Amino acid sequence: MATAVRPTVLKNFINGEWVDSASGLSFEDRNPANTRELVGLFPLSTAEDVDAAVRAAAEAFEPWRLTPAPKRAEILYRAAETLVKRKDDLARDMTREMGKVLAEARGDVQEAIDMTYYMAGEGRRLFGQTTPSELPNKYAMSARQPLGVCALITPWNFPMAIPSWKIMPALVCGNTVVIKPAEDTPLSTYTLVQILAEAGLPAGVVNVVNGMGSEAGAPLVEHPDVAAVSFTGSSEVGRLVSVSCAPKLRPCHLEMGGKNILIVLEDANLDLAIEGAVWGGFGTTGQRCTAASRVAVHKKVYKEFAHRFVERVKALRVGDGLDPATDMGPCINEDQLKKVMEYVAIGKAEGAKLITGGNRLTEGNYAHGWFHEPTVFADCTPRMRIAQEEIFGPVVAVMPIDGFEQSVEIANDVPYGLSASIYTQDVNRAFAAMRDLHTGIVYVNAPTIGAEIHLPFGGTKNTGNGHREAGNAALDFYSEWKTLYIDYSNRLQRAQIDG
Numbered sequence: 446m447a448t449a450v451r452p453t454v455l456k457n458f459i460n461g462e463w464v465d466s467a468s469g470l471s472f473e474d475r476n477p478a479n480t481r482e483l484v485g486l487f488p489l490s491t492a493e494d495v496d497a498a499v500r501a502a503a504e505a506f507e508p509w510r511l512t513p514a515p516k517r518a519e520i521l522y523r524a525a526e527t528l529v530k531r532k533d534d535l536a537r538d539m540t541r542e543m544g545k546v547l548a549e550a551r552g553d554v555q556e557a558i559d560m561t562y563y564m565a566g567e568g569r570r571l572f573g574q575t576t577p578s579e580l581p582n583k584y585a586m587s588a589r590q591p592l593g594v595c596a597l598i599t600p601w602n603f604p605m606a607i608p609s610w611k612i613m614p615a616l617v618c619g620n621t622v623v624i625k626p627a628e629d630t631p632l633s634t635y636t637l638v639q640i641l642a643e644a645g646l647p648a649g650v651v652n653v654v655n656g657m658g659s660e661a662g663a664p665l666v667e668h669p670d671v672a673a674v675s676f677t678g679s680s681e682v683g684r685l686v687s688v689s690c691a692p693k694l695r696p697c698h699l700e701m702g703g704k705n706i707l708i709v710l711e712d713a714n715l716d717l718a719i720e721g722a723v724w725g726g727f728g729t730t731g732q733r734c735t736a737a738s739r740v741a742v743h744k745k746v747y748k749e750f751a752h753r754f755v756e757r758v759k760a761l762r763v764g765d766g767l768d769p770a771t772d773m774g775p776c777i778n779e780d781q782l783k784k785v786m787e788y789v790a791i792g793k794a795e796g797a798k799l800i801t802g803g804n805r806l807t808e809g810n811y812a813h814g815w816f817h818e819p820t821v822f823a824d825c826t827p828r829m830r831i832a833q834e835e836i837f838g839p840v841v842a843v844m845p846i847d848g849f850e851q852s853v854e855i856a857n858d859v860p861y862g863l864s865a866s867i868y869t870q871d872v873n874r875a876f877a878a879m880r881d882l883h884t885g886i887v888y889v890n891a892p893t894i895g896a897e898i899h900l901p902f903g904g905t906k907n908t909g910n911g912h913r914e915a916g917n918a919a920l921d922f923y924s925e926w927k928t929l930y931i932d933y934s935n936r937l938q939r940a941q942i943d944g
């Protein structure tokens with residue numbers, strides 16, 4: 446395929462060196478808005494590269510573990526400062542490899558900045574507990590200990606934010622890291638790690654191995670010297686990661702798919718709800734794990750909502766994310782576009798009413814990208830496949846509901862449990878929803894997307910396996926508690942027996 450710009454040939458990062466893959470082969474990172482543009486060539490790695498990276502991380506672990514946490518944090522702080530300075534360039538690179546509009550790419554980089562500063566702050570906290578002992582002249586406390594080498598596997602939809610959610614807490618806790626970024630968006634991780642290295646990170650503390658899931662991701666998850674795995678991606682692959690970790694009793698943190706609902710009750714501020722549904726459903730081309738891909742609207746306001754929502758969706762300008770006039774970029778790749786088109790066909794076949802969109806865009810500026818119209822199905826029923834399965838594209842299923850109780854039932858009747866949102870002016874129903882929606886995140890009078898980095902992030906059911914990303918909660922995955930008893934009585938004291 447002809448290329449519009451000279452491709453950059455990029456490398457793996459192992460033991461502080463930028464190196465080719467052992468195979469010498471590479472893969473292409475192309476712009477989804479214009480596949481004639483080759484963003485970069487990246488090493489196609491295999492188990493051999495993974496092994497070198499894990500060995501480097503294992504060797505770097507001891508000195509890094511013994512580096513005082515505030516010193517570790519200073520490196521993160523310096524990296525955050527550089528991210529701030531380079532934010533615009535990093536965002537442009539991200540839009541070129543991922544397709545999301547520039548404002549959202551800036552938001553993605555900002556999330557990495559926020560996370561890096563937040564975890565830099567943790568270097569002077571990492572608080573444990575101190576507590577009186579039940580015995581005299583005895584002291585008790587707990588402290589966080591790092592785990593060792595952490596294997597990190599990330600998806601393409603948040604190319605810098607998600608790697609930062611994993612790398613920063615892992616590092617501040619004293620772990621070393623091997624990351625395998627998504628094959629569609631390797632450049633953002635490459636730059637993030639380059640910035641960390643320039644900020645003074647010792648060799649081997651962070652290593653990057655690029656490549657495909659089965660050839661590079663799987664050997665990383667299985668490597669005997671890995672202490673813990675953190676994975677974000679599809680539930681299908683997450684299950685494989687979990688199965689691979691189970692016999693080794695290896696801690697594994699899974700963040701997976703979603704089928705998030707936005708509920709609009711009859712007393713909702715409709716202007717606000719419509720704006721939220723457009724942003725929640727079509728922000729990042731619907732390619733967010735938290736996307737509002739189901740909208741349940743009270744019958745009393747259903748007609749008006751559907752009409753006005755569709756008018757807003759029709760007005761969305763689809764195009765290259767680098768163009769400031771663009772509201773919605775392309776799908777990430779051909780497979781994802783085909784998946785969207787398949788679900789459009791499924792929606793039609795199961796009797797949902799297509800009220801706007803439904804087609805791939807191929808003419809003019811769209812000719813070389815993976816573009817699809819923003820698409821809305823109305824009159825959906827809760828058990829339709831388009832209302833149950835994660836599409837991960839610009840398709841929203843709208844359904845009428847009779848009332849609050851039914852909305853909660855429908856919300857909870859899917860295999861996922863990441864995010865849910867409710868629009869109402871009734872404080873009683875808002876609180877009941879916060880209690881009863883079985884998801885990791887609930888929004889009131891705001892769409893399903895928009896997590897902030899200092900709060901726990903994750904979901905229930907097929908979305909997660911009980912751990913949380915971000916905020917203080919992330920520290921609980923990347924460290925283990927060690928409980929410490931200090932007896933200064935100079936005699937044997939038996940807990941539960943003496944005294």
Ligand code: NAD
Nearest residue numbers: 599600601626627658662663678679682700701702703734
């Ligand atoms: P994916 O599961 O296809 O890939 C994710 C990562 O896993 C990639 O780096 C891939 O190379 C790697 N991988 C693939 N097969 C592997 C294997 N056998 N062993 C180890 N690694 C392997 O997901 P994707 O298409 O990149 O991302 C989209 C999915 O991610 C959606 O389901 C979305 O909901 C989910 N997601 C979830 C969250 C969350 O926090 N819950 C956030 C973003 C995305």
